[in-house]
Amino acid sequence: MSTRFRFTASPSPRAATGRVAGVYGQLARDFGLRAPDTFVVLSPVPELLAATWALMRESLIVGPGDRTGKELVALGVSRANRCPFCVDAHTVLLHATGDHALAERLARGERPADEAHARVLEWGERSRVPGALEDGPYPFPRAHLPGYAGTALAFHFINRVVSALVGEDLLPGRAQRLRAVRSLGGRALARTVRRSAPPGDALTLLDRPAPGEAPAWAGGTPVGPAYAALLRTAMAGADLLDTDDQGPVVEALLDRGGPHPPLALPGFPGRRERPGARLVLLAAPAPYRITDEDVAAWRRPDQTDDCLVRLVALGAFLAVDRVESALGRAVRSGEPSRPSRGAAGTSVARPVPGHLLGGHG
Template structure:
């Protein structure tokens, strides 16, 4: 039987224990999907799985503001990152909010009829460019922690999905049919429209430190979840030697949000520096990762846990570059 997993073999969710089982229980309750592949693929690294779920829950699901608006941000981010899996997922979730006409316009590649919806979608797309002017916000300022958190969540999840999953949200690409999208959305409608109490996912985190939360989060649970994911994802740097770490981080420091050329000029050769190449691809073009790239890096000692961590490290370097520009803009406003 084909699976959605490209390079890993996650354990069946029914065998989950500990933190992984707790995350799956919250997913079923608050996300409406018991075993979404975007989270199952992280299950070999519970220390990544828990904060990824916490950031999504506390921003998209329990954070302030319209669920439709936040789904539009997530969709805009997914379009900017060229992640068809996540584009399809958020189209289905827009059906779940009850915005069926909006979902289908976007599925056809058309712009929203509402100027407000169009502005929110465009804002999500612009967040890929570090330093892009993101204000004035197309949503109330008091909702900014949830909207910013949603954008950062999907800059990370897009990269994980593009690197480690196939493109099909549903078997055989069934999500391409309007009736299937609509039906899938309707099955999630009750969960999506039900209010969620903020902060419940924080119990899954390992001693979250309020002092590490970014200023843009405004003291909300979003900030603690973001700080926990940053700490877990950047620990993957240990899978690279010092020279490779410095190369990858230097390239990300100068990244302007552009997608790399087809030639992948400037990327390390997979035979000489396979780890650096894989991390950079995860950051800038995870949809360009090939079987050869993974095979060149992977050794007998490189478990699924290691691969997930290396991809997460590269992915989060891009997220951190984007987040740093959020923080810098907020700091300038405060002066």
């Protein structure tokens, strides 16, 4: 996959060292691609890159549950978030699992023929709306929740980063729209996708969070510390916001919910008045609406690519947290239930700066 970044000039994978090189090595071994754009774009912030990879690896690749089912969750989430890059990528990965007919039905916009597959896909699509994951029953065994939920949360984050910072096309010339290309791409990845890999390897790349920071729904699996690490690293971007912007940004995101905003973007800050807050608020519901003008209005000489990546990651994770906090409420109550207004957003404060948010729920 060639690099097609929108606003950053990410370092060449060939020059990678340290933690970044470690991530690329695991990507090649366990994902089948050494440096896909989805991860290279995060490389200016190595700890964020490692945490994102860890959550995806420990849930989608080696977490509990069927790989086809988790690919359907990733695809459903990507559809809901309007991320064509990721939709196309997971269509190819379904070919890699051997589910060729299913992949092509989805590529044509059709519903899966298998009702169990359809329910899993729809669960992923619904998860964009805060509180939707509280509605039951789950379309998979309860024991597989860490793998399925971790996959959904990973791609709510990855979709937003990709939509903000990477082009829409998975391959040059939209070659992935050709059935033969999708099939060949899947077959090239098939051996890696179908190979078993040990859980927990990605955790060696992290600054490990305290054991109590792992969410309860992760059930003691490596998905938990991977999620906690992503929370820590993504929320650190709050330091890039002016103090006066931090509270209003959080409140605005709590009020917006899951719908995609209209083209006019009513209620969003202007580029000149609060450019950093505007980028964060766009990254949460509509990262594909971030423009050259938005980035230019925010950028100063001291704000390098890593600052932009961190700011987008903050907005992306604030959206992810709304989904996760609803899931956490359902797990704590013991059964999926109807959502309750106003509780979303409480979980983001567990390890983040106290000046940004209140206590953890």
